[in-house]
Amino acid sequence: MRLFFVPGSPYARAVRIAVAELGLGDRIAAVETTLRDPASTLLPYNPVGRVPALVLDDGTVLTETPLILATLDRISGQPPLLRLEDPAAMAAYGRVTGLLDGIAVWNRELRRPVQERSPGVIALEETRANRVADVLEAEGARGLHPGSRDAAAILLGCALGYCERRHTVWRWREGRPALAAWFDAFAERPVFQATVPPPSGI
Numbered sequence: 331m332r333l334f335f336v337p338g339s340p341y342a343r344a345v346r347i348a349v350a351e352l353g354l355g356d357r358i359a360a361v362e363t364t365l366r367d368p369a370s371t372l373l374p375y376n377p378v379g380r381v382p383a384l385v386l387d388d389g390t391v392l393t394e395t396p397l398i399l400a401t402l403d404r405i406s407g408q409p410p411l412l413r414l415e416d417p418a419a420m421a422a423y424g425r426v427t428g429l430l431d432g433i434a435v436w437n438r439e440l441r442r443p444v445q446e447r448s449p450g451v452i453a454l455e456e457t458r459a460n461r462v463a464d465v466l467e468a469e470g471a472r473g474l475h476p477g478s479r480d481a482a483a484i485l486l487g488c489a490l491g492y493c494e495r496r497h498t499v500w501r502w503r504e505g506r507p508a509l510a511a512w513f514d515a516f517a518e519r520p521v522f523q524a525t526v527p528p529p530s531g532i
């Protein structure tokens with residue numbers, strides 16, 4: 331199997347971490363690709379042009395992070411990272427997905443030339459991100475799985491890790507000591523350290 335990724339993608343990072351956590355590294359080759367590039371090696375496999383994309387042994391190409399995570403869980407035969415039978419785990423995963431999706435929209439806006447940016451979109455996404463982070467903080471990170479045997483925790487680590495390196499305009503740590511402590515503990519894991527994204531200047 332092959333997993334297409336770019337080093338800066340938090341979604342692909344979550345899948346790369348899951349591959350390692352599930353012990354699938356010897357069965358899945360990580361293939362670095364390019365995005366928004368008509369010559370990208372990804373496009374013949376995934377016309378959507380987004381990562382992560384997982385090419386199965388039979389040629390099926392899976393996209394969308396939760397679908398890939400569920401597939402990795404199935405083929406690993408191990409206790410799942412994405413616990414589809416557990417409503418609380420699904421709720422946590424959905425909330426983190428919403429946070430990350432909003433950050434991605436916000437970040438995309440900041441990559442436009444200044445005169446093309448929408449202040450309204452930026453304000454909406456900043457408010458959304460703060461709202462979710464405040465709830466996580468208010469819960470004292472209680473609902474967060476402490477390790478990387480949980481898909482929501484992995485995705486949150488990747489979302490906050492993205493903000494540390496590629497979306498530093500959001501000062502998510504300020505006033506959120508519990509969330510910051512959770513992230514700092516999570517970030518010590520070797521697989522997380524091995525997948526740190528390059529800085530983007532944003």
Ligand SMILES: N[C@@H](CCC(=O)N[C@@H](CS)C(=O)NCC(=O)O)C(=O)O
Pocket residue numbers: 338339340341342365366379380381382393394395396434
């Ligand atoms: N909903 C998708 C989001 C994936 C996504 O947005 N990936 C970004 C990289 S972080 C991408 O490939 N962007 C390229 C593009 O939009 O053209 C998932 O869950 O995997």
